[in-house]
Amino acid sequence: MRSALLAQLEPVLRDSAANAARAAEAIETHPDVDIAVFPELFLSSYDLCALDETARPAGCDELATVAEAAARAGTAVVIGFAERSDDGSYANAVACIDTDGALAGVYRKTQLFAGERKVFRPGTELVLVRLAGVVVGPLICFDVEFPEPARTLARAGAELLVTSSANMAPYGPDHELATRSRALENRLPHLYANATGAVRRLEFVGLSRSVGAGGEVLAQAGAGDELLVAPMGERGEVEDSVDYLRQLPESLPVVQSGTIAR
DSSP: OOEEEEEEOOOOTTOHHHHHHHHHHHHHTOTTOSEEEOOTTTTTOSOTTOHHHHOBOTTOHHHHHHHHHHHHHTOEEEEEEEEEOTTSOEEEEEEEEOTTSOEEEEEEOSSOOTTHHHHOOOOOOOOOEEETTEEEEEEEGGGGGSHHHHHHHHHHTOSEEEEEEOOBTTOHHHHHHHHHHHHHHHTOOEEEEEOEEEETTEEEEOOOEEEOTTSOEEEEOOSSSEEEEEEOOOOOOOOGGGOGGGGOOOOOOOOOOHHHHO
């Protein structure tokens, strides 16, 4: 069975270089895993007031540091960062780096949460990338609370869902349910790496996990800093009667009954 490193680490505030170095160290000390997943905005930290200082373009030195470590270890990487665009706007993004260190793609969060809407430009498309020979559908935190993005990725050919998250109290139970549900309803394995520590009044809850294609938790981290090496579920064959992707309902009209119409 393939394995993954769920790098549930607390980033250094306002120090992208230090966070890149810490990510590189984690990758290089776990060369036997197929893919390493880091939390949402790991390079910049989840400090939305510091983006002028911490946001970086996709070709930045910090991501180059991570990519070089990925190539040395032969490990694919999904890592969160605040992306600075050419027009000066910011996106909440993940860089998807393959085992040779090449940037396979950048996904920009489409479902922005709370204060993120004031500082980030939402992504306008979902992305499929091939990492370590697997077709991956990346998601970011609040994305996973909606069935539609994961379902769209599954229908487009995703073989694995990967979510980078910065889920905070009191919403831990929401993601425990959502991560398992997105796996089960699409019959896809799901890797979820969540943040720890605190930024201002936000306390991140950890509990990173690997979820099997049947919604079962294969491994889960605790609430603090942790490098969890977890088995990575497989898509496998699904009994026809519960293969939901093959039995998607058609869109049906909604009609109002007489009592509703009044």
